[in-house]
Amino acid sequence: MFSGAALGAGALIVAVLFAVAVFLIVQAMPTFFAPAADITGGNGFFAYIFPIVIGTLIAAAIALLIATPIGVAVALFISHYAPRKLARGLGYVVDLLAAIPSVVYGAWGASFLASQLQVPYQWLADNLGWIPIFAGPASNTGKTILTAGIVLAVMVLPIIASMTREIFLQTPMLHQEAALALGATRWEMIRMAVLPFSRGGIISAVMLGLGRALGETMAVALVLSSGPLIASLIRSGNQTIAAEIALDFPEAFGLRMHELIAAGLVLFVITLAVNMVARWIINRHKEFSGAN
Amino acid sequence: MKALHIGRVAVVLTVGALALSACGTDNVVPPSNGGAGAKTTGSSVTGTLTGTGATSVSAAMDAWMAGFQAANPNAKVQYSPEGSGAGRKALIAGAVQFAGSDAFLKDDELTASQAKCGTDGAINVPWYISPIAVAFNVPGVTDLKLDASTIAKIFRGEIKNWNDPAIKASNADAKLPDLAITPVHRSDNSGTTQNFTDYLGAAATSVWTDKASGDWPTALPGENAKGTSGVVKTVTETAGAITYADDSAITGSLGKAELKVGDSYVPVSAEAASKAVDQAKLVEGRNPNDLSLQLDRTTTVAGAYPAVLVSYGVFCSTYKDAATVDLVKAFGAFALSEAGQQEATSAAKSAPLSAALAAKAQAAVKSISVAK
Numbered sequence: 283m284f285s286g287a288a289l290g291a292g293a294l295i296v297a298v299l300f301a302v303a304v305f306l307i308v309q310a311m312p313t314f315f316a317p318a319a320d321i322t323g324g325n326g327f328f329a330y331i332f333p334i335v336i337g338t339l340i341a342a343a344i345a346l347l348i349a350t351p352i353g354v355a356v357a358l359f360i361s362h363y364a365p366r367k368l369a370r371g372l373g374y375v376v377d378l379l380a381a382i383p384s385v386v387y388g389a390w391g392a393s394f395l396a397s398q399l400q401v402p403y404q405w406l407a408d409n410l411g412w413i414p415i416f417a418g419p420a421s422n423t424g425k426t427i428l429t430a431g432i433v434l435a436v437m438v439l440p441i442i443a444s445m446t447r448e449i450f451l452q453t454p455m456l457h458q459e460a461a462l463a464l465g466a467t468r469w470e471m472i473r474m475a476v477l478p479f480s481r482g483g484i485i486s487a488v489m490l491g492l493g494r495a496l497g498e499t500m501a502v503a504l505v506l507s508s509g510p511l512i513a514s515l516i517r518s519g520n521q522t523i524a525a526e527i528a529l530d531f532p533e534a535f536g537l538r539m540h541e542l543i544a545a546g547l548v549l550f551v552i553t554l555a556v557n558m559v560a561r562w563i564i565n566r567h568k569e570f571s572g573a574n
Numbered sequence: 575m576k577a578l579h580i581g582r583v584a585v586v587l588t589v590g591a592l593a594l595s596a597c598g599t600d601n602v603v604p605p606s607n608g609g610a611g612a613k614t615t616g617s618s619v620t621g622t623l624t625g626t627g628a629t630s631v632s633a634a635m636d637a638w639m640a641g642f643q644a645a646n647p648n649a650k651v652q653y654s655p656e657g658s659g660a661g662r663k664a665l666i667a668g669a670v671q672f673a674g675s676d677a678f679l680k681d682d683e684l685t686a687s688q689a690k691c692g693t694d695g696a697i698n699v700p701w702y703i704s705p706i707a708v709a710f711n712v713p714g715v716t717d718l719k720l721d722a723s724t725i726a727k728i729f730r731g732e733i734k735n736w737n738d739p740a741i742k743a744s745n746a747d748a749k750l751p752d753l754a755i756t757p758v759h760r761s762d763n764s765g766t767t768q769n770f771t772d773y774l775g776a777a778a779t780s781v782w783t784d785k786a787s788g789d790w791p792t793a794l795p796g797e798n799a800k801g802t803s804g805v806v807k808t809v810t811e812t813a814g815a816i817t818y819a820d821d822s823a824i825t826g827s828l829g830k831a832e833l834k835v836g837d838s839y840v841p842v843s844a845e846a847a848s849k850a851v852d853q854a855k856l857v858e859g860r861n862p863n864d865l866s867l868q869l870d871r872t873t874t875v876a877g878a879y880p881a882v883l884v885s886y887g888v889f890c891s892t893y894k895d896a897a898t899v900d901l902v903k904a905f906g907a908f909a910l911s912e913a914g915q916q917e918a919t920s921a922a923k924s925a926p927l928s929a930a931l932a933a934k935a936q937a938a939v940k941s942i943s944v945a946k
Binding site: 322323392397421423425503504507508509510518530532533535538 | 655656658659756764765792793795796799808811
């Protein structure tokens, strides 16, 4: 009875995934057979999708670069440094961050954060403008891909922090006490016992965060002032797949709709690839974890 | 082991919460206002009118549906704002009884509509007018007079500073600061963009070379934001920014430009927009009851404001059963009536149709008949 229900649930998930994939492929098909001139931009689907794929990856990369170290540090503080009472409260707060709807993050980013960042961006453009990613002129509204990345980082942070916290807490006490008994400081103990044990878990937390960063729609759509692909992170420009779909789908019609679904298919494939790579990395690291 | 379990549950819960909160905006289904005590009559099909189409009219449509159903408790109107193109397609396919569209049916669409709508095809009836304001945030400047080619140059990034001689020329009195111009446009596909670019293309032919489109030309510089509220908010927060948006959405601190029409400058207003729509000619070679308007963006009539959005109700000229005909006629007549236009004006702050145009539109809706 129970095994039947479990099997059914498992089969259902596969069936849903399969149905989504089939829908995406069927609906995206007309895009691939349409003449290149009919595709938005007039140069075929690849020329259309390439800039927004790169934009998606840039935004996600910024988010992870910021969120991973902070998330791991927050988790370590909660699990190993904070007094018990504080740790519990802080844990709840981090989980609460995850429950805030993305549209709220988007509204915050668009109407508060962006205008605050305008001055720092101006400074970056004036002083570090020779680095391509900080090339000026800086955006006057602050609604750039870097701002979008920062908002995404805030959204991804609770995933990474709460997952890694759970994993840090599972580090065998024996390992930790052994390290301390050998004369290790707390930081050395963390480096020797906690981090190696948690490596696979940290990676899977980061990958889960990456999944959210890649697929995040509303926040990016609200925050980012989109445009063509550019290297500079502090000018308006770039676009992500999810935001492009959200912005144009309501009035999309005919081929344009198929195009957007094809863009969705590309995002689907990227996300699948990311998850598979994550699985592979976790499996590879399993044997080396401090647990055995 | 127990700790592990709790940990797992916590992870699952966290992930679940994330998955839930990741959902952005789904299509908002307009409240299907049944009306208190509304009874569905025996054959409910006759009492339900279904439409789909432009998102621009959805606020007005909600008001119309509520008003119509209050007056006709046995009738029910549904409208799903899925986009103008989708609306026209659904009407042609016979999936809905009416469509809302920011553009009238093209000739080939009219031909295609004959399959479901009878030999006269579908008819386009204007029912919603919205003036598009050019709003700016320049400290110390509240009034600006601009002609179409200056506006086009500003939005193309060819005029970069507010103290540019081209702007000074028509605004001798304004204290224009040395401030960079930040043009802000819509990031989502929109009828406002479609009509604004159409205006620029027609009134500033030599400067604005892009085709009119609901998507802003991506090659142009400038910032963008999502939705009318997004562009207005961005401009409000950015000194030196300028945008185009539904007049009703422009709030307090922003200035609105007066457009050059003929030799004078016209401030944006509902009356001026209605006046501009009155100057429009009917598209030729169509059914006499079809009111597809060829807007004259270069009109020189005093007091007309040519940057307007006109949204159409698209109906079949004939329907198969009498009940549908009655329902469509009643709903169309209500939306176009003075009361209906007034409700749209207060709900969506649109410009009411002028009495003359409303009368023509009423006549067009009245001509809808049962297929022989």
